[in-house]
Amino acid sequence: MEKSPTQLKLESVAKTYANPEGGASLPVLTDVNLEVRRNESIAVIGPSGSGKSTLLNIIGALDRPTAGKIFLENENLLSFEEKQLAAIRNQKIGFIFQDHHLLPQCTVLENVLVPTIIHPAANTSACLKRAKELLDRVGLSDRFHYKPARLSGGERQRVAYVRALINQPILLLADEPTGALDRDNAIRLMELLTEINKDRGLTSIIVTHAVDLVKNLDRVYELKNGCLYENALHRGGSRTAPT
Ligand SMILES: Nc1ncnc2c1ncn2[C@@H]1O[C@H](COP(=O)(O)OP(=O)(O)OP(=O)(O)O)[C@@H](O)[C@H]1O
Numbered sequence: 001m002e003k004s005p006t007q008l009k010l011e012s013v014a015k016t017y018a019n020p021e022g023g024a025s026l027p028v029l030t031d032v033n034l035e036v037r038r039n040e041s042i043a044v045i046g047p048s049g050s051g052k053s054t055l056l057n058i059i060g061a062l063d064r065p066t067a068g069k070i071f072l073e074n075e076n077l078l079s080f081e082e083k084q085l086a087a088i089r090n091q092k093i094g095f096i097f098q099d100h101h102l103l104p105q106c107t108v109l110e111n112v113l114v115p116t117i118i119h120p121a122a123n124t125s126a127c128l129k130r131a132k133e134l135l136d137r138v139g140l141s142d143r144f145h146y147k148p149a150r151l152s153g154g155e156r157q158r159v160a161y162v163r164a165l166i167n168q169p170i171l172l173l174a175d176e177p178t179g180a181l182d183r184d185n186a187i188r189l190m191e192l193l194t195e196i197n198k199d200r201g202l203t204s205i206i207v208t209h210a211v212d213l214v215k216n217l218d219r220v221y222e223l224k225n226g227c228l229y230e231n232a233l234h235r236g237g238s239r240t241a242p243t
């Protein structure tokens with residue numbers, strides 16, 4: 001079968017944090033290379049401090065690398081100015097953070113709709129319909145008007161997930177989305193992520209500590225000594241990507 005097109009490509013990406021006190025700078029990523037095709041889901045694992053969040057922030061254009069190139073749909077992200085990057089983040093990339101980052105004063109539905117406010121082509125009634133459909137899909141149809149304080153940790157993460165999907169991104173980046181959840185809720189969220197991402201043709205990169213949660217993903221990479229290594233033992237990849 002023909003392979004689906006490359007969605008994301010990283011070439012020799014490096015990141016060194018400068019030391020503001022003038023001491024030695026900290027090289028976190030030294031030579032990261034990665035190619036992810038449309039509709040693939042990959043996991044990035046690695047010990048605390050290995051640079052997983054740094055890598056995800058760079059892929060999501062929240063931070064810039066010290067060296068290297070990043071292509072999203074064949075366009076070099078580093079060639080854009082901040083204003084264009086903000087539009088790309090809003091329209092093409094969905095983020096889920098370890099800590100859900102929901103607005104406490106807003107309801108579930110309002111939180112989900114926040115990214116649509118600045119999307120130039122957003123149609124209010126279509127967005128509302130999509131928000132309700134997605135919330136229903138993740139089992140939250142009876143929580144539209146709850147504020148985050150009244151939700152469980154797993155429910156909050158599902159709201160954050162729907163918010164990440166609301167503008168129909170092409171790339172989903174999740175930084176330890178199950179980090180604050182118990183095992184059962186973590187398994188349920190990962191199942192939802194893989195199922196819905198696959199249905200929507202999303203390319204996803206999921207950072208996790210939990211090696212046992214990644215069995216349904218296509219590939220697993222380990223971040224070690226500043227480089228990404230594919231885990232050859234991973235038996236995922238049974239999913240077929242569309243051409
Ligand atoms: N803004 C920053 N300035 C300076 N150093 C940083 C900055 N962000 C991260 N670091 C350092 O870079 C290294 C990698 O951090 P990063 O947050 O990417 O690790 P991680 O793999 O996500 O860890 P964890 O699993 O604990 O979330 C750490 O040593 C950290 O102290």
Ligand SMILES: [Mg+2]
Nearest residue numbers: 052053054175
């Ligand atoms: Mg991290």
